[in-house]
Amino acid sequence: MSKSRWLGVLAALTLSIGAQGLVAGQTSAELPEVLVSADWVEQNLDNPQVRIIEVSVVPGVFERGHIPGAVNFVWHTDFVDTVRRDIVSAERFQELARAAGINQDTTVVLYGDNNNWFAAWGAWIFNVYGLTDARLLDGGRVKWEADGRALSTRATQYPQGNFTISQTNLGLRARLTDVLDVVEGRSPGVLVDIRSPKEYSGEIFAPEGVQELSVRAGHIPGAINVPWGKNVREDGTFKSVEELRALYAELGIDGAQPIITYCRIGERAALTWFVLHKLLGYEVSLYDGSWTEYGNVVGLPIENPSGTVWGGR
Numbered sequence: 001m002s003k004s005r006w007l008g009v010l011a012a013l014t015l016s017i018g019a020q021g022l023v024a025g026q027t028s029a030e031l032p033e034v035l036v037s038a039d040w041v042e043q044n045l046d047n048p049q050v051r052i053i054e055v056s057v058v059p060g061v062f063e064r065g066h067i068p069g070a071v072n073f074v075w076h077t078d079f080v081d082t083v084r085r086d087i088v089s090a091e092r093f094q095e096l097a098r099a100a101g102i103n104q105d106t107t108v109v110l111y112g113d114n115n116n117w118f119a120a121w122g123a124w125i126f127n128v129y130g131l132t133d134a135r136l137l138d139g140g141r142v143k144w145e146a147d148g149r150a151l152s153t154r155a156t157q158y159p160q161g162n163f164t165i166s167q168t169n170l171g172l173r174a175r176l177t178d179v180l181d182v183v184e185g186r187s188p189g190v191l192v193d194i195r196s197p198k199e200y201s202g203e204i205f206a207p208e209g210v211q212e213l214s215v216r217a218g219h220i221p222g223a224i225n226v227p228w229g230k231n232v233r234e235d236g237t238f239k240s241v242e243e244l245r246a247l248y249a250e251l252g253i254d255g256a257q258p259i260i261t262y263c264r265i266g267e268r269a270a271l272t273w274f275v276l277h278k279l280l281g282y283e284v285s286l287y288d289g290s291w292t293e294y295g296n297v298v299g300l301p302i303e304n305p306s307g308t309v310w311g312g313r
Contacts, residue, residue, distance in 0.1 A: 101158025
């Protein structure tokens, strides 16, 4: 661990547990408040002000063993509307949060497999619905297991919480019209495509084995490709704030304009949203419609450098 990153963790531990979101201009020593270390989690396993939530991609992984006291949120049923192509409704989300024992002043810590993809999606949902003290376990489930830390198979029940959605921050969510305003020059903004280079170029439509597809390949015109994996180290922990800021600055992404992140269905883009908005303090929204919406709408402009055509030979 670098000296600057270690100092950031130490600073985070001295912050009050109810610390809220970040603003542009904060120093790297202050920024890690939205991340917690595995040591921090172990020290707060019995803290009634903290609720730990697992959001993993692989079904059944929670039941096979999870951080003691953690509550399971299933990404494809708890964070989305199961009928409409939409995020979970405010009413349903409030019900789920209360069932997990979450109160107005609860610090929520999310973690999961696959480099915290859907844990970051969960943090985004919490922020949209007004609970901004939603943090990520740095390194997620993989790092926790690699450290040999305790897992439990016990399902924990908590008293009903009082979390109430009194306001929403829909500015964190980009819709198709918002994206088109940027593409067609009506609004300032930067589009960040976090998919793999092969998806971005149109060589492939989606990663192998996925169900959600677009009938067109390529990317949204003007989007900059920064694959999500560039944000993390080999062990799954985030790179330092200094490294991340330099990574994006080299590509002309410095927070001077609003940013919209997207991927295929929104989950990988949530990780980049977390980096750019929560760690770097930029103005960022997540386009959860992503390529499965944009690439399937009739008549929209796209860029397809590879020239791959759906159904082509």
